[in-house]
Amino acid sequence: MKIEILGSGCAKCKLLAERAEEAARGLGVDFTLVKVTEYPDIVARGVMSTPGLVVDGVVKSQGHVPTVAAIKDLLR
Numbered sequence: 143m144k145i146e147i148l149g150s151g152c153a154k155c156k157l158l159a160e161r162a163e164e165a166a167r168g169l170g171v172d173f174t175l176v177k178v179t180e181y182p183d184i185v186a187r188g189v190m191s192t193p194g195l196v197v198d199g200v201v202k203s204q205g206h207v208p209t210v211a212a213i214k215d216l217l218r
Contacts, residue, residue, distance in 0.1 A: 143173040143217070148184045148194035148204075151177070155193040158207045162195060165213035 145162050149155030159177060166173040178184055178196075187196055191205030195216065202216040 143171050144176065144198055145173050145217075146176045146178050146187075146194075146196040148178045148187060148189050148196060149192035150181075151179055152192070154207050158193040158195060161207065161210050162213055165210050165217055168210070169214055169217055171217065 143166065145166060147155055147159045147162060149158070159175065163175055184192065184194065187194065188201055189204045193207060194204040195202045195213070197217060208216065
């Protein structure tokens with residue numbers, strides 16, 4: 143599973159990365175976490191509000207930081 147965190151590296155982006163990693167480890171899935179920080183790359187994925195969470199190429203959330211439980215649901 144490829145998990146991408148889209149954002150400039152702000153506090154919310156870092157929190158989303160931490161929560162996404164915790165959720166993936168909690169589910170026991172094999173994953174790669176990638177941080178996408180370049181604005182053109184973020185917009186190319188259709189995300190207009192950061193932070194964004196992309197799982198296997200599909201935008202799962204944007205503009206807020208879901209809870210670990212919510213991220214687990216998005217990863218299933």
